[in-house]
Amino acid sequence: MASTQVTPTRMELTRLKRKLVTAVKGHRLLKDKRDELMRQFLDLVREDMALREKVEAGIKDANRNFVLAKAGMSEETLRAALMAPKQEVFLRGDKRNVMSVDIPVFDYETRTSDENDIYSYGFAFTSGDLDGAVKSLSDVFPDMLKLAEIEKSCQLMAAEIEKTRRRVNALEHVIIPETQEGIRYITMKLDENERSTQVRLMKVKDMMLEEAHKYSEK
């Protein structure tokens, strides 16, 4: 116990003992939390990766279709066609609590229920490729939203796991050993004080006997 000063009193000893009990209990709980978070995180992140690959492939396809569509008509027509979208997506965000981490749950609603409203243009001046392109993008969209939900959850959980891991390590390697060391130091110091009092009393008794009766125990 070189680093921090501990006053060797009974009160301090009681305090440290109580602190140790709390620390051990906290350590066990946090360790459980970390393990469970980790289990759920690993499941989620695997799903995240699979979904990301799917979405990236979907967007790549859609982009290719859009490039093709753009090649088939003038830039102005294209801009005009997509200038005033009919459809609008509203997001319903909620949150779910997983091991004290709030993770988002996304759901969406479209302004109109007609799924053909993604085509916000007349078909006279645009190429058929554009319809296909818009459709392919609209097909990936539910997965994109799912990806947003899962990826955000992964990020939040990763941050929480990191924090929990640090706490577990701090408790395990710093707080608990330090408290135990403190308790040992105080116990030893108290014992030592007791012995020293004992010896002093015996000595005083000897001296008093010597004084009163000129009598030595030896």
Next chain:
Amino acid sequence: MDKIAVMGDYDSIYGFAAVGLTTFPVEMNADPEDAAKTLRNIAESDYGVIYVTEALAAMLTKEIARYKNRLTPAIIEIPGVRGNTGEGIRGVKRTVEQAVGSDILFGDN
């Protein structure tokens, strides 16, 4: 009710307007400061999810990091029309690294 935003160069994102998302075109040669300001404006208003193209996200890493530990908005990288830089996949790997300490799941690919 929240909305969904898409940020990136015009060519990569114009299609999302048809699907019903709000698009915020930012050209690649734009000032990063302006792009950051746009992102901040979107993030502070009622958008729950912001999709950002990987190329643009590379310019805005600092700004995006600010929202990483907040519940909303979720800022998600998507590939742009000029191809996939792999940044999105790397982001997932980084998340694993942050949580586990090293990438134990996707380390081999």
